[in-house]
Amino acid sequence: MRITQPRIAIINALIKRGQPASIEQVHTDLADSSCDLVTVYRCLAVFEELGFVRRSFLHNGTALYEINLNGTNHYHVVCKDTHRVEEIDAETTTELRRSIKQIEDMLKNRGYSDVTHVVEFFGVSSPSNRKSSEASAAR
Numbered sequence: 001m002r003i004t005q006p007r008i009a010i011i012n013a014l015i016k017r018g019q020p021a022s023i024e025q026v027h028t029d030l031a032d033s034s035c036d037l038v039t040v041y042r043c044l045a046v047f048e049e050l051g052f053v054r055r056s057f058l059h060n061g062t063a064l065y066e067i068n069l070n071g072t073n074h075y076h077v078v079c080k081d082t083h084r085v086e087e088i089d090a091e092t093t094t095e096l097r098r099s100i101k102q103i104e105d106m107l108k109n110r111g112y113s114d115v116t117h118v119v120e121f122f123g124v125s126s127p128s129n130r131k132s133s134e135a136s137a138a139r
Contacts, residue, residue, distance in 0.1 A: 006035035010043050019085050020056055020064035059122040077121040
């Protein structure tokens with residue numbers, strides 16, 4: 001894979017955002033419009049294939065991409081009303097990873113290969129949770 005200015009800009013946009021983003025959001029984040037929307041689609045597809053980004057989904061099917069340079073899955077909860085994405089805490093993530101590993105191992109023992117998974121949580125956040133999130137985001 002060649003290193004190009006658009007690819008660098010897309011990776012930087014994902015790093016700067018720090019949370020899952022749709023292709024359209026990534027394109028909007030490219031301040032100088034260093035590449036068109038089709039280029040963003042193509043680059044994210046290549047990045048996903050190479051393991052640089054991880055794709056997840058909103059409850060309506062919209063694909064979200066996040067940087068995945070350390071190779072560890074992150075788990076999120078998405079508010080169905082605001083589409084705000086919040087990362088699950090480390091303790092819960094550790095427990096979830098342990099359970100998923102057991103399931104993957106069981107499937108491999110049954111003869112499955114190249115086992116992967118997608119886990120996303122969706123809910124409606126409480127109004128007080130929304131206000132505290134907005135306050136911390138404003139800081």
